[in-house]
Amino acid sequence: MKDRILPFRQIEWWVVTFLFVSIILSNVVTTRTFNLDFDQSMVYFAKIFIPLIFLASFYFFHMKIFPNFLQDGKKSKLIIYSILTFFGSFISIGAFSVGANFTSDFLMPFYFNSLAIYAGYGAIIYILNQILLTDINKDLQPYNILRFVLIYIFLVIFLFQFQRIAGQVVLLTFAIFIPVILTLILYNFFLVYGLKKQGRKGEANAFYILLIFIIAGIFIFISIGKGDPEFLIPGIVIIVGIIAILFPISNFFFKKYDNYLGEINSLNIKVDRSTADLSFLRSQINPHFLFNALNTLYGNALHENAENTAEGIQKLGDMMRFMLHENNQDQIPVIREKEYLVNYVDLQNLRLKDQENVEIVFSHSEENCPGQIAPMLLIPFVENAFKHGISFQKKSWIKISLRCLDGSVHLDVNNSIHRSNEEDPERKSSGIGLENVKQRLNILYPEKHDLIVRENDLEYFVHLSIKL
Structure with missing residues (x-):
């Protein structure tokens, strides 16, 4: 990660795929398909096919059309295929949006907002490359971390303007739950597991207990402020999930990662020795x-x-x-x-x-x-x-x-x-x-x-x- 740029085009594709698959599955699970009238059926199919069309359009442009342009430099192909992709997705999404009463006409704000978000992301990445990639010998880890942060920020921005189709569950998952889980995993890696690996078990246990007390304190404060002890239940569930599920599973993968690095180091030593x-x-x-x-x-x-x-x-x-x-x-x-x-x-x-x-x-x-x-x-x-x-x-x-x-x-x-x-x-x-x-x-x-x-x-x- 320090000496090379990660394959962000593939990473962006997999992140967007995971997002739209999550939206589709959420819409399928949360909608009862029996006894739907015609209008409800149109809404149901629109919430499935609109994300599919967005995903297909993203794939054709992001993974095929634009990379081919970077290789052969043919602007005519870029313009023709981009126009075809635009009109194909615009007409298809417009038909489903009007049929489901998401909009009264084909000028769909969420569609053009999505294009603006994608164009803005591309422009910022271009500027970032011009600023940070001028020195080929520099440490590339800050650049890679910044690219991940930008991917997440634009993902959340897209979800906020797409929430009528994506739903509240997906928005909360990507905007709150996933960042919280990643933060807890990083906390464990650097302040609990990492310190134990260095032999500093006392400090590791102190940070572990500190985390539990912080989470318990937050929910106790909310419960007192709301005057309802039921707010303690989510806190207890979260603490049990951290102790019994999140930290043990993350520790398992941390150990696998350490073993993997150990094998690589052993192989490098053998190669140098040979x-x-x-x-x-x-x-x-x-x-x-x-x-x-x-x-x-x-x-x-x-x-x-x-x-x-x-x-x-x-x-x-x-x-x-x-x-x-x-x-x-x-x-x-x-x-x-x-x-x-x-x-x-x-x-x-x-x-x-x-x-x-x-x-x-x-x-x-x-x-x-x-x-x-x-x-x-x-x-x-x-x-x-x-x-x-x-x-x-x-x-x-x-x-x-x-x-x-x-x-x-x-x-x-x-x-x-x-x-x-x-x-x-x-x-x-x-x-x-x-x-x-x-x-x-x-x-x-x-x-x-x-x-x-x-x-x-x-x-x-x-x-x-x-x-x-």
């Missing part, structure tokens, strides 16, 4: 892969007299560009993640291609992979395979399969296990990448990924499917 976790995880992953790549080039230079160093540096440059420019994005094309994975495996092949005991099989489709994916989700499983699956003395194998389908990515990694390889330059890597990617999968793709990990004494198998 965002912080993702940033932290990424900050861990970036140097992790960079150092692995440098170790690979170091081992390659020692074993091959620098014959393939140029190719290795080129691939490392592609990987570093990926980490610097794309790894910090929330989503990247799947093809870029695939290219990073291919470069990583190629660097490993440069280091291991002369090792007879090592078999590396990498199968992937050549066509482009469609869709978007969070970066650095696939490489940790492949990196883990090279970290634990390679031995220069024992038979080793790594088999990688990457399949890109429409709307999903599937990665299978199967490798031998050699955890005590002293000659492997990646043996001392930190190993945080695999745990981090599991956490990221749970945060970014809840219920949208399938991770299967199997392990025995000889080999390690990972299957990962992600719905993009």
Whole structure:
């Protein structure tokens, strides 16, 4: 309510609908339909159909004609449809008014008074917008509260000039009973329930007792002034209604509202925590892969007299560009993640291609992979395979399969296990990448990924499917 304007066009529509439905129901309930003569029947139907016509006219202009004009700016449509709505409602209401003897001719004061009230409300709202909505960064709560007050004021003004059709019951309900009930609810929220929620039960109980004494005092004073003890009965009814009905029901909804706010705050905290976790995880992953790549080039230079160093540096440059420019994005094309994975495996092949005991099989489709994916989700499983699956003395194998389908990515990694390889330059890597990617999968793709990990004494198998 502080940072945005409430949808007042819809609020005004629902308030007016509630008003006219109340008028119609009141007229239906308070009129005995049996043994009505012709004149009484005309009055009965007029009190039902006149509010219906007013409501329909309000809907067409307030919810359709004028909003469409604000969107397309076509004045001709606004004028034509407004004239049609005016004459349609004017003739219909006039026929019922004359038939029910509400007026002697078609120049109905209450009809034009209603139009004047609606036009006056619109003019005041326009002026209010020009005064209070010039600063987009200001607190909008006073504006929203003022709009509610204006809606109520013009509603009561309309009822006073429409009371011959609306009736005294509806007028008293909207002019007195509803404001009194809202005042009591606000009193309870701020001075009784609110203080109890703050742990100030003594003050809350004092305000609660004070309210009861004020109401009792008012009706005792009226009873003494009128000299009739029967005036105490409404006071007793009101006090019992407050104690047994109004305050318990309002407290129930206040608690529901507090629980709702608590859930929103919890969700906001979880979102902030998840965002912080993702940033932290990424900050861990970036140097992790960079150092692995440098170790690979170091081992390659020692074993091959620098014959393939140029190719290795080129691939490392592609990987570093990926980490610097794309790894910090929330989503990247799947093809870029695939290219990073291919470069990583190629660097490993440069280091291991002369090792007879090592078999590396990498199968992937050549066509482009469609869709978007969070970066650095696939490489940790492949990196883990090279970290634990390679031995220069024992038979080793790594088999990688990457399949890109429409709307999903599937990665299978199967490798031998050699955890005590002293000659492997990646043996001392930190190993945080695999745990981090599991956490990221749970945060970014809840219920949208399938991770299967199997392990025995000889080999390690990972299957990962992600719905993009």
